[in-house]
Amino acid sequence: MSGLRCQAKRGVLTLRRCDEPVDNVCSKCQRPTCAAHFSPQAVLTCFDCAARQSPAPERVRPEMTDYDSPGWSYGMRNWLIYSSARDAAVSFDRNDERSFEHARDDNPASEPETGRSLLDS
Amino acid sequence: MAALLNLFSLTSEQRRFLWRKQIVDTRTPAAWLELFRPMGPYESDPGKGGCLAAFLALGAAGLLCAGVVNLFSRHGLLSGVVLLLLGLGCGAGVGAMRLRLRGRRLERGLNPLLAALREDMAADDKVTLTVDMRGAERKANRIGRRDLGARGSYPEAVEITFADNWLQGDAVLADGTKLQWEITEYVRLEVRTKRNARGKSKSKTRRRMATHLRIDAGWRKDRFALTEAAGTAVRDDGRRFWLKLRRTFRHATGEAFNAGQFVQTVAAGYAQTKPTGGAA
Numbered sequence: 001m002s003g004l005r006c007q008a009k010r011g012v013l014t015l016r017r018c019d020e021p022v023d024n025v026c027s028k029c030q031r032p033t034c035a036a037h038f039s040p041q042a043v044l045t046c047f048d049c050a051a052r053q054s055p056a057p058e059r060v061r062p063e064m065t066d067y068d069s070p071g072w073s074y075g076m077r078n079w080l081i082y083s084s085a086r087d088a089a090v091s092f093d094r095n096d097e098r099s100f101e102h103a104r105d106d107n108p109a110s111e112p113e114t115g116r117s118l119l120d121s
Numbered sequence: 122m123a124a125l126l127n128l129f130s131l132t133s134e135q136r137r138f139l140w141r142k143q144i145v146d147t148r149t150p151a152a153w154l155e156l157f158r159p160m161g162p163y164e165s166d167p168g169k170g171g172c173l174a175a176f177l178a179l180g181a182a183g184l185l186c187a188g189v190v191n192l193f194s195r196h197g198l199l200s201g202v203v204l205l206l207l208g209l210g211c212g213a214g215v216g217a218m219r220l221r222l223r224g225r226r227l228e229r230g231l232n233p234l235l236a237a238l239r240e241d242m243a244a245d246d247k248v249t250l251t252v253d254m255r256g257a258e259r260k261a262n263r264i265g266r267r268d269l270g271a272r273g274s275y276p277e278a279v280e281i282t283f284a285d286n287w288l289q290g291d292a293v294l295a296d297g298t299k300l301q302w303e304i305t306e307y308v309r310l311e312v313r314t315k316r317n318a319r320g321k322s323k324s325k326t327r328r329r330m331a332t333h334l335r336i337d338a339g340w341r342k343d344r345f346a347l348t349e350a351a352g353t354a355v356r357d358d359g360r361r362f363w364l365k366l367r368r369t370f371r372h373a374t375g376e377a378f379n380a381g382q383f384v385q386t387v388a389a390g391y392a393q394t395k396p397t398g399g400a401a
Contacts, residue, residue: 012237013387014296064229064379067236068158076237076381080388 184208223256
């Protein structure tokens with residue numbers, strides 16, 4: 001795993017690649033992931049895949065005192081996106097439509113299927 | 122008691138902060154968290170224990186004096202030692218109360234805010250903070266006092282207002298956005314006083330609290346632009362355009378500012394910008 005960097009996204013207000021040393025690959029999306037971005041709810045599953053498997057009925061703000069626990073910043077980001085969308089006074093505009101014209105760069109579905117793990121050299 | 126025992130596991134800097142309750146420095150968010158993380162047990166509700174601390178201080182002084190007098194009397198050696206020990210116990214109680222951080226601003230406020238900044242800032246970038254945890258209800262913070270006259274069965278009532286600018290800071294996020302903020306806690310105390318049938322003075326205190334966030338956020342012009350809905354920036358320094366983000370949050374009794382309110386306020390600023398695709 002040496003040399004590889006975590007492909008998960010980090011940040012609460014800003015979104016950027018984590019780039020920490022990789023611990024393992026996610027068993028669902030095969031993305032190289034560091035220890036901090038594995039969900040504690042499922043074995044070897046990154047936060048994105050865990051959220052896809054069991055979507056929350058509503059986005060609840062994570063408890064503020066849990067700021068050191070894994071996934072706290074992920075939960076904060078999700079809550080922020082959800083609450084911003086709910087509070088938005090304006091509806092979708094051309095900028096929102098434009099974002100659908102390009103695939104998300106962290107979408108595992110858009111990764112080329114080479115038949116082997118991204119960690120294989 | 123746990124807080125007193127915990128005192129021995131703190132670093133000298135942490136103990137100094139607990140005693141002085143003020144710090145001004147520039148560090149990484151992770152280094153700030155290292156300093157503030159063990160302070161949770163020392164936090165207490167605002168305005169509680171002032172009378173007890175004064176009572177304990179008086180008790181400690183009285184017991185120590187009585188102990189010294191007894192030590193020098195002919196038959197009072199044992200009672201003198203007991204009084205001295207009791208005086209020292211009261212003194213330790215006063216010390217423990219002096220170490221308390223009033224207002225519960227760390228565990229839900231400053232610490233999660235630093236954790237969010239740790240996620241949003243480049244690894245070696247630093248945050249400058251000016252922290253004052255001495256509590257809002259101090260004479261220096263008093264901004265107003267007025268007599269309210271009679272209230273219900275209470276013939277006297279006064280309203281005292283405090284403003285405590287307890288946190289100032291600035292930081293640069295990973296996308297180049299610069300944040301400068303000030304957090305002010307407002308407390309309005311309503312103290313009603315009456316005398317009972319025996320002539321004893323009885324008072325009742327009602328506390329209302331709010332936090333005002335003043336955040337100036339500057340987005341780099343080569344990476345961001347204002348949306349059509351946002352209008353014009355309030356300031357333009359050539360490299361960044363700045364927006365003033367202001368919000369006031371009321372607190373329920375026993376609650377204080379929480380980091381979610383700060384993050385939400387900055388996010389409202391981000392909602393007024395759009396990335397232009399400049400180099401990150």
